[in-house]
Amino acid sequence: MNEHILSTETQATLLLCGVFGGEPSSIHPLTLAEFNKLEQWLTGEGFTLSTLIETKLEELIENLRSGGFDVERLSALLSRGSAMAIAVERWTNIGLWVLSRSDEEYPQRLKSRLKQAAPAILYGAGNRQLLSRGGLAVIGSRNADEAALSFARTVGEVCAQQDIQVISGGARGVDSEAMLGALERGGYALGVLSGNLAHEMVSGECRSYLADERLTLLSPFHPKAVFNVWSAMERNKLIYAMADFALVVSAELNKGGTWSGAIENLKKGWVPLLVRDDESAADGNRGLIKRGGIAIETNAIQPEVPLLEKLKNLAELQGTTLGPKNKSAESEEQLSFRWSQKESPKPRKKSKKKPT
Numbered sequence: 001m002n003e004h005i006l007s008t009e010t011q012a013t014l015l016l017c018g019v020f021g022g023e024p025s026s027i028h029p030l031t032l033a034e035f036n037k038l039e040q041w042l043t044g045e046g047f048t049l050s051t052l053i054e055t056k057l058e059e060l061i062e063n064l065r066s067g068g069f070d071v072e073r074l075s076a077l078l079s080r081g082s083a084m085a086i087a088v089e090r091w092t093n094i095g096l097w098v099l100s101r102s103d104e105e106y107p108q109r110l111k112s113r114l115k116q117a118a119p120a121i122l123y124g125a126g127n128r129q130l131l132s133r134g135g136l137a138v139i140g141s142r143n144a145d146e147a148a149l150s151f152a153r154t155v156g157e158v159c160a161q162q163d164i165q166v167i168s169g170g171a172r173g174v175d176s177e178a179m180l181g182a183l184e185r186g187g188y189a190l191g192v193l194s195g196n197l198a199h200e201m202v203s204g205e206c207r208s209y210l211a212d213e214r215l216t217l218l219s220p221f222h223p224k225a226v227f228n229v230w231s232a233m234e235r236n237k238l239i240y241a242m243a244d245f246a247l248v249v250s251a252e253l254n255k256g257g258t259w260s261g262a263i264e265n266l267k268k269g270w271v272p273l274l275v276r277d278d279e280s281a282a283d284g285n286r287g288l289i290k291r292g293g294i295a296i297e298t299n300a301i302q303p304e305v306p307l308l309e310k311l312k313n314l315a316e317l318q319g320t321t322l323g324p325k326n327k328s329a330e331s332e333e334q335l336s337f338r339w340s341q342k343e344s345p346k347p348r349k350k351s352k353k354k355p356t
Contacts, residue, residue, distance in 0.1 A: 007050075007102065009048060010098065010099070012050060013100040013101070013120050015078050016120075017029050018087075027073075045067075057071075096125050098121060099122045100121055105132075107241075114237060114238075117237070123197055123218070123219050123221070126201075130190050130216040134243060135164055135165030135190065136155070136165070137240055137245070138174065139261065141173055141249075142174075143173060145250070151249055155249070156185070158303055160181070162308070163188075165187070166178050168190075168192070170200065171194075175191075179191060179215075187214065189209070189215050190216050193217055193218065194227055194231040194234070195227040220235060229257070247274040247296070250281070250285065251282055253283040253284040272311065274294045274315075277296060
């Protein structure tokens with residue numbers, strides 16, 4: 001990709017929420033909650049994010065102050081145009097792109113399921129069409145045993161054979177095994193990273209699959225952000241929200257990112273949660289099944305068995321709703337079992353409804 005032109009709304013979002021490097025330590029980008037408040041206020045006043053960079057800020061200062069915003073901070077953030085241009089050019093040169101919630105290519109699943117918790121900015125590399133393809137989220141511990149790793153790879157291979165995209169966190173262990181199982185068999189994978197995007201996208205293991213447009217890497221964090229526990233927890237919700245089904249291969253009981261992410265999904269009802277169930281399964285797997293996860297035996301996943309139909313039937317037997325609980329979001333996710341790239345996200349509609 002030699003060119004990546006940002007819309008004015010995406011430019012404004014990136015200026016407000018992005019990190020470019022070399023900024024004074026006194027400049028703090030908006031948090032997601034702060035950005036949501038500003039976006040809501042602008043909509044209510046008849047403005048858009050584009051207004052912030054298409055209009056002289058002085059003309060909005062009094063209105064912004066009356067809205068309770070720190071005008072000096074906003075002004076400092078919006079004045080970083082040169083730094084942003086340099087950063088975007090650098091990112092584009094290595095094949096990295098940026099999407100904001102106002103972009104048509106921004107994943108509709110994230111907006112419909114996460115609502116105001118959907119990241120304001122997404123950074124990524126690879127085929128953007130894969131963002132709307134859905135798939136099976138395969139999740140598990142970094143320190144899973146050999147039986148779990150073998151099962152994860154088998155799941156990835158079966159997904160490739162049946163043209164189902166694997167969605168995972170890209171970490172070592174279960175994540176990597178499932179993704180490589182799919183990619184090495186000619187399938188597709190979406191890796192939702194908690195950090196180190198700029199490093200991972202140029203690694204030898206990823207580079208060829210990105211070039212083949214069968215792998216997409218995505219992160220809500222700055223491309224050079226390093227891994228930490230908080231970011232891993234935050235990105236977990238994206239893995240679930242991007243998928244049609246989720247499968248936990250291995251989880252520790254009452255601790256760890258796999259456990260917490262699965263519990264959050266069970267509470268929010270984003271997607272049906274399948275859990276590997278056999279004699280060697282970890283205690284956390286059994287704990288998730290007790291809390292509403294849908295047990296699936298290892299031998300139930302076979303190349304000759306239509307996997308999506310199997311998962312759908314298991315979910316229906318347990319009475320699990322497919323996708324989000326609210327009706328409008330469910331109707332958007334009727335594409336769950338159609339793996340066509342012809343579907344494109346609908347343009348984002350402006351709403352004056354306050355975020356919940």
